[in-house]
Amino acid sequence: MTPVLFWTFSGIMLLFATLVVVNRNPVASALSLVVSFLGLAALFVSLDAFFIGVIQILVYAGAVMVLFLFIIMLLDLRAEGRRKVNVPAVFGGVVVITLFVKVLFDVCYGFQGGRAVFPPIEHSAHGDVWHIGMTLFQTYKLPLQVVGTLVLVASIGVVLLSKRELR
């Protein structure tokens, strides 16, 4: 991928991620999050991870965000009114974030191995879905079953949480 496209999509992703945090209206936040996920999917495609890019769009920009918007509109959340700002908490948050960014820059610029460009890959006849499927069903059979059980338990738990009377 050319640097122009990389920086364009990174810029879109980071800009809309910032809008998620800055917006006061939850619906606007959720829609910004969709655009941010689309930019992230483009970055995945730029890393030759086509399958991950597609399920990013299907699962996150599709299913998860529909769920978020549904809940926001079900609860009828308006833009929140201004409240008294808890100054020590905000100050502490800003200090922690600044230190975090400083550590991030130090680590990234001190990491010599990351200076190299990406090595070329052969585009095999099978495509990456085939390779991921083979890895998943040959090496990670048991984790796949465990994750399937986890999703089942989660859906049962959601039904139980949504019952009117919890006993």
Next chain:
Amino acid sequence: MVTLNDYLMVSGLLFTIGFAGVLLRRNIIIIFMALELMLNAANLSLVGFSRFNVQNGLPDYNAQVLVFFIITVAAAEVSVGLAVIVALYRARQTTHVEDITSLKF
């Protein structure tokens, strides 16, 4: 040319934005969305390392399978979390974290 460091930097900045959302916002749904941003930042750096670790002309697919599992678990987590938020709203009629202090010591 784009290097691995660029991807790691973008991923770290995305994580920082999500972190800022968790620390600074008080609406529980926005906090939850910021959590999703942080999960996705981790996914981006995983896929970056997978593309960088080329063996026999192929990227490391173990990392991409890990990303697949993370996305699955994140979807389950979102459904449970939103159900908890709905139950909380039904009990308290608020999504503001400063109004929910029953567990505060």
